[in-house]
Amino acid sequence: KQEVTQIPAALSVPEGENLVLNCSFTDSAIYNLQWFRQDPGKGLTSLLLIQSSQREQTSGRLNASLDKSSGRSTLYIAASQPGDSATYLCAVRPGETSGSRLTFGEGTQLTVNP
Amino acid sequence: NAGVMQNPRHLVRRRGQEARLRCSPMKGHSHVYWYRQLPEEGLKFMVYLQKENIIDESGMPKERFSAEFPKEGPSILRIQQVVRGDSAAYFCASSQIGLQPQHFGDGTRLSIL
Numbered sequence: 233k234q235e236v237t238q239i240p241a242a243l244s245v246p247e248g249e250n251l252v253l254n255c256s257f258t259d260s261a262i263y264n265l266q267w268f269r270q271d272p273g274k275g276l277t278s279l280l281l282i283q284s285s286q287r288e289q290t291s292g293r294l295n296a297s298l299d300k301s302s303g304r305s306t307l308y309i310a311a312s313q314p315g316d317s318a319t320y321l322c323a324v325r326p327g328e329t330s331g332s333r334l335t336f337g338e339g340t341q342l343t344v345n346p
Numbered sequence: 347n348a349g350v351m352q353n354p355r356h357l358v359r360r361r362g363q364e365a366r367l368r369c370s371p372m373k374g375h376s377h378v379y380w381y382r383q384l385p386e387e388g389l390k391f392m393v394y395l396q397k398e399n400i401i402d403e404s405g406m407p408k409e410r411f412s413a414e415f416p417k418e419g420p421s422i423l424r425i426q427q428v429v430r431g432d433s434a435a436y437f438c439a440s441s442q443i444g445l446q447p448q449h450f451g452d453g454t455r456l457s458i459l
Contacts, residue, residue: 236388266447275350275437275452276389321388332441333379333402334448338388 234259238322238337245312246345253307253340255322260300267296267307268321270339276321280307284327312344348373350440350451351420358457359428367423367454371440378421379448380406380413383435395421425456433458 235258245251255265264283268276280289280296282305288297295308309316319341323334351370359365371378376397381389391405395415406413410428415421425432435455439448 268450273455276450278447278449281447323389332377332394332448333391333405334381334389334439335391336381336388 234262234324234326234335236322236324236335236337238320238340240340241338242341242343244343244345247312247314249312249344250308250310251312251342253309253320253322253342255305255307255337257303257305257324257335259326260303261327262300263325263327265296265298265305266323266325266334267294267305268323270319270321279320309342312342314344314346316344317342350375350438350449352436352438352451352454354454355452356455356457358459360459361429362427365425365428365432365456367425367436367438367456369421369423369438369440369451371421371438372449375440375442375449377441377443377446378415379439379441380421380423381437381439383437383453385434389437392423428456428458430458432456 237256239254266281267279270276282289282298293310298305319339321339322337353368378395380392383389393406393413394402410426412424435453437453439450441448
């Protein structure tokens with residue numbers, strides 16, 4: 233059974249700091265991994281999706297890496313801003329023949345202080 | 347191009363009542379997924395449907411919960427005889443085909459009095 237863990241559970245940083253969020257998963261047979269952002273009372277916004285054959289994806293100030301063999305992914309946020317404050321969720325999709333459900337971590341709650 | 351639409355956004359029910367949550371997938375999407383987020387927890391998969399078929403319901407409680415995705419109209423998640431523990435945010439996602447990225451709605455927040 234796939235389990236996804238995110239560390240830390242909460243993080244508070246001053247504006248401008250670079251930061252790293254961590255995600256680990258127990259079964260390396262994944263199809264892809266996705267990072268989402270969730271604002272309070274809102275739905276999920278997809279940030280980055282990394283296919284199992286890829287090592288990293290970048291979008292603006294965000295960079296996500298994937299090390300499938302070790303079951304780890306990191307989300308790097310450069311020059312953090314107060315608007316980055318949200319909960320960040322990591323989710324993995326199982327291998328191609330194993331269905332389409334996403335397994336989520338419990339998230340990292342990020343606060344960026346002005 | 348409208349995204350995944352869920353309604354209602356907030357739903358309040360008394361214990362023992364029924365709750366019906368609706369999800370209209372993105373245009374052209376025929377795969378729908380329901381997830382539940384309990385307070386202070388991550389999202390947990392409940393059920394995966396294609397038009398008129400349940401593909402995977404392994405995450406859905408065996409009793410009181412049911413889901414459908416008819417040929418016409420939205421997908422419905424139905425909870426009968428609700429209890430306090432059903433209070434959660436219920437999210438729907440859709441995709442064009444099974445392995446395409448899932449797009450999420452804003453969720454329905456269910457509160458049980």
